[in-house]
Structures are given as C-alpha cells and as structure tokens.
Amino acid sequence: MSPLEKLFGKTAQLTVLEYLMKNKEEINYLSGIAQGTGLYHSSVARVLEPLLENNIVIEKKIGKQIRTFSLNEEHEATKLLITFYEGLKPVMGD
Template sequence: MLEKIFGRTARTLVLENLIGHNSEFTHLSGIAREAGLSHSSVARVIEPLVKNNIVVEKGLGRQVRTFALNEENAEAKLVIKLYHDLLEKSPKG
C-alpha cells in the first residue's frame, strides 16, 4: 500500500512488513525473507528507523536482533494510519 505513494523502496517494504506483524518483534532475517530483500538492505534501512525511534530493537540472545514498530512514536502512528487508510480505500477484488 505504501509503495503506491512512496514507490517500491527497501524502506517502504520494511515498514509494510513491520506493520503486518502488529507490534510483534521479528528478526532481521525474517523481515528480509518476507520483504524479498537482502539481509544487508534491511540492516541498512532499519538503522535510521531505530535511531529516530520509529522502530524499536530488542536483542534475543547475543546475536539475534528483533524489531517492531514503536506504536508510541508519533511518526510511526502516522505511517500506520496512512497504511490502514490506503488499505481501506483500495478497490476490493
């Protein structure tokens, strides 16, 4: 849905993937696989999202990093709302 406005970029694919996980933490490799991106592409685009507190990171063990949208963040709330508004307005079928 976001790519209709912002184009098919790694960032929009990552954001849509995280929105689809409904606040559940998911690991970097899972995001990459589901979004059809390389691990390095996801790592590159997720860093600024974490730095700006749009995405939160939680370590799982020593090496696994997991991520979720920060639904308390104003910008993340706007992205989620935009996504759902676009989904609602898209033609069914």
C-alpha cells in the same frame, strides 16, 4: 502492488516499514524480515538504521547475537504512519 508502493514507488525502506506494519503483532528477526520482503539481509539491516534512529522501530536483543525488531507504537510518528497506512488501504487497495 501495496498501497504505499502505488503512491511512493518501491523502496527497500518502505518495503520493510510496510512488512513491520503488517506483522506488528509478531516477533520480527532480521532474517525473517529479509525472507518476508524478498530483500537481502544487508539491505534490511541498512534500511532499519534510520528507522531505529528516528524511534519508529525499536530493537530488542535476545542474548548476545539475536536481534528483534518491532514498531515503536508509543511514538507519535509511528502512530501517524499506522493511521495513514490503515486509511490508505481501502482507498488504494491492498
């Protein structure tokens, strides 16, 4: 069980956020996030919307149809989330 899940329970949005934090150096596609989290494609798309609206996640389009997602590491809230997550891992176990 992940540190965030231990504290806040299992939600699709936390699952996607944690996946992006663990894979922040990677190019993340919607299908890859769905596969990596075990969530349905539609669920990932749905929970990404508020993260995009709040600038926690940024989207880049490649061509007309390919969308990639990554953490907006320049945003202050994202920096706080990453710091919180990294500090929580040794305390709660990973």
